[in-house]
Amino acid sequence: MREAKQSGTTIELKRGDIANQPDVDAVVNAANAELRIGGGVAGAIHRAAGPELTEQTRSMAPIEPGEAVISGGHNLPNNYIIHCLGPVYGRDKPEEKLLANCYSNALDLAEDHQIESIAFPAISTGAFGYPMKDAARVAFQTVLEQVGDLEYVSLIRFVLWSEGDIAVHEDVIEEVFG
Numbered sequence: 221m222r223e224a225k226q227s228g229t230t231i232e233l234k235r236g237d238i239a240n241q242p243d244v245d246a247v248v249n250a251a252n253a254e255l256r257i258g259g260g261v262a263g264a265i266h267r268a269a270g271p272e273l274t275e276q277t278r279s280m281a282p283i284e285p286g287e288a289v290i291s292g293g294h295n296l297p298n299n300y301i302i303h304c305l306g307p308v309y310g311r312d313k314p315e316e317k318l319l320a321n322c323y324s325n326a327l328d329l330a331e332d333h334q335i336e337s338i339a340f341p342a343i344s345t346g347a348f349g350y351p352m353k354d355a356a357r358v359a360f361q362t363v364l365e366q367v368g369d370l371e372y373v374s375l376i377r378f379v380l381w382s383e384g385d386i387a388v389h390e391d392v393i394e395e396v397f398g
């Protein structure tokens with residue numbers, strides 16, 4: 221399944237580029253601790269948002285694994301960017317808890333800013349090496365635990381890079397929400 225509904229919130233899967241989600245209020249960055257441009261998601265977001273983003277985030281850095289901070293969207297079509305530092309798999313422990321904190325802290329920030337729609341990438345599953353299926357379980361379980369308390373967020377989109385990543389997430393969304 222590609223979509224689940226829970227407590228009035230839609231959770232959906234979409235293949236695409238996190239830096240090209242014009243219909244959501246906020247996108248989430250799989251950031252580095254320094255909140256600078258990087259590879260993968262952090263590269264795509266910083267390139268699309270422009271150098272003013274780095275200027276804004278400089279004073280917020282460094283952040284710790286599991287932490288989330290919020291900035292403006294700058295040249296992105298979104299009002300906000302929420303920057304999360306995922307755990308490096310095998311190094312930052314307990315990795316499951318730290319990854320869950322990313323999703324949970326991002327959703328808390330979204331609520332604080334009355335954000336209605338938010339798009340997440342698969343945090344930590346690229347350069348940081350977190351196995352995709354395990355990461356998807358953490359992400360969906362965290363959403364499931366928090367969704368009943370959401371007052372503003374009514375759309376949570378997971379933007380995945382490949383068809384294979386979508387297939388993994390389809391299995392896990394069914395397992396958690398089905």
Ligand code: AR6
Pocket residue numbers: 236237238239250251252253256257258259260261262263264306341342343344345346347348349350379380381385
């Ligand atoms: N849109 C959506 N998903 C993407 C995109 C994109 N444009 N590009 C890559 N992915 P990563 P991490 C997928 O490495 O593991 C950076 O260099 C990718 O296939 O971006 O949290 C930072 O500077 C993977 O499944 O994030 C940090 O140092 C997922 O997004 C470090 O990497 C996350 O991959 C963060 O590593």
